[in-house]
Amino acid sequence: MSQLKTYLDLVKTTDNYPLVDITQLPYAEDPEKGLYQLLLPNDLRPHGFMLPSVVRQMPWTSDFSISHERPRTVQLLDGSNGSNTAEVCNAAFKKVIDKAQEAQVFANLHKVWPEDYKVLGAKYEGRVQLLRAAASLFGVSCRGAHMTVYTRTESGELKIWVPRRSKLMQTWPGKLDTTVAGGVRAEESPFECIVHEADEEASLPEAMVRKNARPVSAITYVAESAAGSGGEFGLCVPDVLYCYDLEVGQDVVPQPQDEEVEAFYLMSVDEVKDALLREEFKTNCASVMIDFFVRHGIINDDNEPDYLEIVTRLHRPLPVPTSAA
Amino acid sequence: MSQLKTYLDLVKTTDNYPLVDITQLPYAEDPEKGLYQLLLPNDLRPHGFMLPSVVRQMPWTSDFSISHERPRTVQLLDGSNGSNTAEVCNAAFKKVIDKAQEAQVFANLHKVWPEDYKVLGAKYEGRVQLLRAAASLFGVSCRGAHMTVYTRTESGELKIWVPRRSKLMQTWPGKLDTTVAGGVRAEESPFECIVHEADEEASLPEAMVRKNARPVSAITYVAESAAGSGGEFGLCVPDVLYCYDLEVGQDVVPQPQDEEVEAFYLMSVDEVKDALLREEFKTNCASVMIDFFVRHGIINDDNEPDYLEIVTRLHRPLPVPTSAA
Numbered sequence: 152m153s154q155l156k157t158y159l160d161l162v163k164t165t166d167n168y169p170l171v172d173i174t175q176l177p178y179a180e181d182p183e184k185g186l187y188q189l190l191l192p193n194d195l196r197p198h199g200f201m202l203p204s205v206v207r208q209m210p211w212t213s214d215f216s217i218s219h220e221r222p223r224t225v226q227l228l229d230g231s232n233g234s235n236t237a238e239v240c241n242a243a244f245k246k247v248i249d250k251a252q253e254a255q256v257f258a259n260l261h262k263v264w265p266e267d268y269k270v271l272g273a274k275y276e277g278r279v280q281l282l283r284a285a286a287s288l289f290g291v292s293c294r295g296a297h298m299t300v301y302t303r304t305e306s307g308e309l310k311i312w313v314p315r316r317s318k319l320m321q322t323w324p325g326k327l328d329t330t331v332a333g334g335v336r337a338e339e340s341p342f343e344c345i346v347h348e349a350d351e352e353a354s355l356p357e358a359m360v361r362k363n364a365r366p367v368s369a370i371t372y373v374a375e376s377a378a379g380s381g382g383e384f385g386l387c388v389p390d391v392l393y394c395y396d397l398e399v400g401q402d403v404v405p406q407p408q409d410e411e412v413e414a415f416y417l418m419s420v421d422e423v424k425d426a427l428l429r430e431e432f433k434t435n436c437a438s439v440m441i442d443f444f445v446r447h448g449i450i451n452d453d454n455e456p457d458y459l460e461i462v463t464r465l466h467r468p469l470p471v472p473t474s475a476a
Numbered sequence: 477m478s479q480l481k482t483y484l485d486l487v488k489t490t491d492n493y494p495l496v497d498i499t500q501l502p503y504a505e506d507p508e509k510g511l512y513q514l515l516l517p518n519d520l521r522p523h524g525f526m527l528p529s530v531v532r533q534m535p536w537t538s539d540f541s542i543s544h545e546r547p548r549t550v551q552l553l554d555g556s557n558g559s560n561t562a563e564v565c566n567a568a569f570k571k572v573i574d575k576a577q578e579a580q581v582f583a584n585l586h587k588v589w590p591e592d593y594k595v596l597g598a599k600y601e602g603r604v605q606l607l608r609a610a611a612s613l614f615g616v617s618c619r620g621a622h623m624t625v626y627t628r629t630e631s632g633e634l635k636i637w638v639p640r641r642s643k644l645m646q647t648w649p650g651k652l653d654t655t656v657a658g659g660v661r662a663e664e665s666p667f668e669c670i671v672h673e674a675d676e677e678a679s680l681p682e683a684m685v686r687k688n689a690r691p692v693s694a695i696t697y698v699a700e701s702a703a704g705s706g707g708e709f710g711l712c713v714p715d716v717l718y719c720y721d722l723e724v725g726q727d728v729v730p731q732p733q734d735e736e737v738e739a740f741y742l743m744s745v746d747e748v749k750d751a752l753l754r755e756e757f758k759t760n761c762a763s764v765m766i767d768f769f770v771r772h773g774i775i776n777d778d779n780e781p782d783y784l785e786i787v788t789r790l791h792r793p794l795p796v797p798t799s800a801a
Contacts, residue, residue, distance in 0.1 A: 172497055271784075340777065340778055341777055342776075342777070342778060365772070365773040366773045366776035366777065366778075367770070367771050367772075367773060368770060368771065368787065369777070369783065369784055369787045371784065371787070371788050391784060393777055445692070445693060446692050446693065446771055447690070447692075448690040448691045448692060451667075451691035452665065452666055452667070452691065452694070452718055453665055453667060453691075456799050456800070456801075457799050457801075458694065459596075459694055459696065459716060459794070459798035459799070460798055460799060462693065462694045462696070462791055463696050463791045463792065463793045463794065464793075465791070466787055466788045466790070466791035467788065467793075468788045468789075468792075468793075469784070469788065473784035473785055474781050474782050474784070474785060475781070476781075476782075
């Protein structure tokens with residue numbers, strides 16, 4: 152059996168991009184590591200960081216201007232004089248992504264999600280968005296929403312509803328997961344994502360979720376996409392997980408509805424701990440559970456030597472803007 | 477009336493050291509800004525960062541070796557061959573601090589706290605500690621513990637117990653504060669600090685606090701000491717606040733016991749919000765209340781445009797180690 156991990160190991164497995172100041176590019180003299188800043192019109196703040204190999208292979212259109220000088224930049228151009236910049240950006244992203252899909256240059260773009268992700272921190276009227284499967288290629292922020300559903304027994308013991316992912320899933324087959332979780336579509340809020348995922352994944356009634364689900368934190372990290380993920384590797388992916396808690400009565404039992412979940416287990420805190428340290432959870436769901444443990448006093452300064460590093464590392468400052476200002 | 481602040485403004489007022497990579501010293505060519513790394517024996521990780529003006533004025537003993545070359549360092553020496561490094565460090569700190577107090581070179585050292593603070597992340601057998609009033613001069617981490625006491629009315633409304641500091645306090649007179657808070661002495665845990673402060677400041681029974689106080693998070697920030705604080709200014713002070721929640725019944729009423737608290741008010745969430753945005757709270761207590769609001773869903777992504785920046789900024793990575801490894 153492999154060595155048990157620590158909680159900090161698990162957090163670092165999710166937040167696994169090197170702890171360099173990504174905004175101070177280029178961070179290395181290595182030409183393959185000096186990332187390109189993705190710049191939206193009239194905004195000096197980089198909204199993403201792109202690998203040189205991706206910039207080289209992308210079938211750029213005239214909507215973008217590429218500079219190979221330092222700092223290396225991919226500038227999205229706005230010919231509209233700023234009257235509808237968000238639409239201009241969305242059309243430019245769609246055009247170049249369609250072209251890349253046709254040319255079949257990136258494995259990432261063969262993934263099946265049909266929805267768009269929102270680019271966080273864009274400062275225009277209207278929303279900037281691009282195909283979910285392309286977000287990591289451009290290095291823009293991705294958003295997920297995760298809700299931990301738990302109950303208390305008569306004796307007051309806290310128990311957590313934990314799903315096992317279907318063995319047929321494209322990503323993380325057979326791993327344990329957050330009770331309810333999903334990628335947040337461009338056009339919805341994290342809370343609305345949780346409401347429909349709670350129905351689709353766990354058959355939880357909408358009215359109950361709307362009334363009792365509580366926003367409690369956000370986890371931020373920067374992931375480096377790994378070899379074997381089925382896509383490009385070495386990408387710099389800033390990620391946000393909006394976290395919710397939902398305490399339910401013992402009569403509420405989540406039921407799989409779509410084909411993503413094999414079964415739900417009602418696990419004790421000790422059972423969840425063991426499963427975490429044996430790496431049975433999907434990696435970013437481990438971070439969500441560790442954040443839950445921190446907020447509920449299960450992990451604390453008296454029992455965990457890495458407490459402070461865990462707490463700060465669960466909230467890594469992102470290298471991209473998260474608000475318009 | 478002055479402009480109302482935003483929650484993010486308040487968090488930045490507490491975490492007000494420039495967002496530079498302090499560990500990559502010197503961060504500026506300005507000779508007054510190139511901080512000195514405080515190095516403990518046989519450990520390459522800086523445990524503190526000291527201002528050039530402080531290094532120049534400190535009446536160093538032979539226990540320390542100062543290098544003015546880059547990287548500038550203050551190296552604590554261990555003549556014991558590592559057999560009792562913690563004691564060697566503690567004696568060296570005491571000797572130089574005593575000497576500085578006698579010579580009356582630093583306003584900070586005239587402050588009255590007689591207790592020691594622990595140096596976080598020291599890797600030896602035994603604890604490394606130094607006089608609380610000297611911690612910020614050496615730039616080592618400081619620890620506080622804060623507990624928010626709240627109740628729910630019959631209708632389920634959340635109300636928070638908020639003390640006003642005595643107008644006679646040396647620091648932050650008349651400001652609103654966390655229900656129970658104090659600096660964590662070297663020899664105690666944050667939880668033990670909360671237990672005795674809950675008695676001393678709010679007359680809350682020890683047994684009830686031990687049973688029901690819940691560790692819920694830690695806030696980390698780096699403060700730049702300000703002119704007018706009664707001590708040296710421009711110091712780089714890494715700070716940790718261990719946060720606890722305590723829900724009590726409506727029959728529990730905190731009562732001032734020592735002379736630090738003028739009165740306790742039972743405030744609604746809206747009253748607390750207003751007081752925060754009018755800057756009526758001691759600055760780091762505002763961060764504790766904002767963290768409480770995040771964890772209780774009062775501030776969330778749907779109602780706060782700066783949500784993600786608030787959440788990450790409440791947990792700034794510290795430039796000093798927080799664990800022995």
